[in-house]
Amino acid sequence: MTLIDLTAQSLQDRRLATLPVAIIGAGPVGLAAAANLVERGLDFVVYEAGDEVAASIRTWGHTRLFSPWKHVVDPASRRLLEATGWRMTAPDSLPSGAELVERYLEPLAALEPIASRIRTGVRVEAVTRRGMDRTRTANRAATPFLLRVRTADGVDEFTARAVIDASGTYDQPNSLASSGLDPLGLAEVADRVTHALPDVLGRERARFAGRHTTVVGAGHSAANTLLALAELAEEEPTTRVTWLIRTASAVRVTTSEDDELVARATIGRRVDRLVASGRIEVVDRFETVRLGRTDAGVRLHGLRGDDLVEHETDLVVNATGFRPDLDMVREIRLDLDEVVQAPRRLAPLIDPNVHTCGTVEPHGFAELEHPEPGFFLAGMKSYGRAPTFLLATGYEQVRSITAWIAGDQAAARNVELVLPATGVCSTSLPAAAGSSGCCG
Known part of the structure; x- marks a missing residue:
């Protein structure tokens, strides 16, 4: 590569860094990603398909989570909230979905550094690279992501330096038929x-x-x-x-x-x-x-x-479980396990035939990377069809991912997670925002 080429590459990289990180989904994991980006001083935009944050959780708000408050509040989010005088509800008590929204997610989303960057009523229909389908390779990593979104006013497109898809799986139930296809009739x-x-x-x-x-x-x-x-x-x-x-x-x-x-x-x-x-x-x-x-x-x-x-x-x-919507990322180069539909390096760590919620090893950006640099599935969507997700796992995922985006390789690789010991764990309740619902 010539000096001219290196200079051009450096300019492309700098231009890319001026763009925001796109977060898809304004539920627990998406908002946790936002909180981590606030702490790192990085710009972002949160796209939420519902008219309010945590729209999917609100549909099952009557249901009580399995996990207590101490396991369902993200550390970075807690730091931002406590700086405003917020205090966690009794750490060992169990919130309902509605309480999780009202006492934690709504106050978090209302914080000015986050509230000003949330776009509700915006459904991301597709993610790609600007001017590139999945077959184009030259300068791909230095090319901005392009998000096509639908709002009440029509369709628009936005660019981003990186994408964290924490949209969950709640809108994609598994089939009633054992074949995996919708049953006839x-x-x-x-x-x-x-x-x-x-x-x-x-x-x-x-x-x-x-x-x-x-x-x-x-x-x-x-x-x-x-x-x-x-x-x-x-x-x-x-x-x-x-x-x-x-x-x-x-x-x-x-x-x-x-x-x-x-x-x-x-x-x-x-x-x-x-x-x-x-x-x-x-x-x-x-x-x-x-x-x-x-x-x-x-x-x-x-x-x-x-x-x-x-x-x-x-x-x-x-109540047969859920699966990820992968149609919206059809132009993204993904490396998914053929069975679980999770990132290939993550799949062995979450295989429900081997692991429960509490035996999943700590993991971060390295296990969530795809051949598409800067694109990550996070939260319940990263687990594909595996029902072993806990919110605490999703929080550690986005902490590591945002550290990687910020260029802090040491923090990105230093993943730590202490989970409650669990028996056989299957909630099969993810929310569009990345919540594991009952499994917490």
């Missing part, structure tokens, strides 16, 4: 199928009271809904509850005896008691293949081994 019964963690005892009570609801899924978000429905059935005796699972038993829910997160450990025992008493009916080893509409509700057609089976219900709750 879903469109015909879509009005009778609901997202995970509906507000059974609150704003959606009228929808579920006195009806037969089938909860599909074997994780803790399914268990939370089952407990709420059982409580509703106590008050409305004509309410029926069925738990439909693909396997012979819901191991992830019922084997949490050694879980340091006590609230999560008790869920399996409570569900087991309700099943044993007959208040929750279990349909196991049911592989859904098709849905059909009946006069009263939904008919699920499935396989149990080689046998065709059917199950009729009024309503279905899809």
Whole structure:
């Protein structure tokens, strides 16, 4: 490379450094990234698809997290808040989603250095490099990122020096069908199928009271809904509850005896008691293949081994987990594990067949890097389809990532994380903002 080339490269690098870091998602992990960038004096813009910060968490705000306050507040965010007189709620108490938003995320987002950089009602539709699709290589690392966004006023584009995608997975539920594809007939019964963690005892009570609801899924978000429905059935005796699972038993829910997160450990025992008493009916080893509409509700057609089976219900709750939306980053060069859909170097550390929430090793930018320099998946989205995410993990991710963006290689590589010991951990509740929801 000639001196002229080196000078041109230096100019490109300096121009790139004048651009803001783009953060996608204004939930716990996205706002933690913002707090870390504030501390490092770096400019940024936060793009939030909802009309308010933490929009996805607000939809399941009635649900209490497994993790106490001391594990769900980001250290950098805490420092910024405490400088204004904010104090953490009782560290060992468990917040609900609504309390997390009202007592922590809203005050954090209201801090001037962050509030002035949040853009709500802005959905990022695609990320690429300015003037480059994924096949172009020359000068790629020195070329700004381009974000195409949609607002109420139309479509626009913005440039950024780096991108932290902390948009979560809550808007991307896994399929009810065991094939991973939407089951045949879903469109015909879509009005009778609901997202995970509906507000059974609150704003959606009228929808579920006195009806037969089938909860599909074997994780803790399914268990939370089952407990709420059982409580509703106590008050409305004509309410029926069925738990439909693909396997012979819901191991992830019922084997949490050694879980340091006590609230999560008790869920399996409570569900087991309700099943044993007959208040929750279990349909196991049911592989859904098709849905059909009946006069009263939904008919699920499935396989149990080689046998065709059917199950009729009024309503279905899809609590089968979530997956990342990768269409928006189709022009970005990603290196993802073929199975988990997490960054390839991170995948072995979070494989749910091996790890629980509490056994995930500390990791940072090095495990989250892609062949696209300056682009990172963070928070729940970085875990792909693995349900072992804890908020504390996401906070350490963005601390390391922002250190790398700032050029502080020592801090970026010095990753440390102390997690609570957990039993089998699967919440399958991520929020668009990167929260792990119940798993906390």
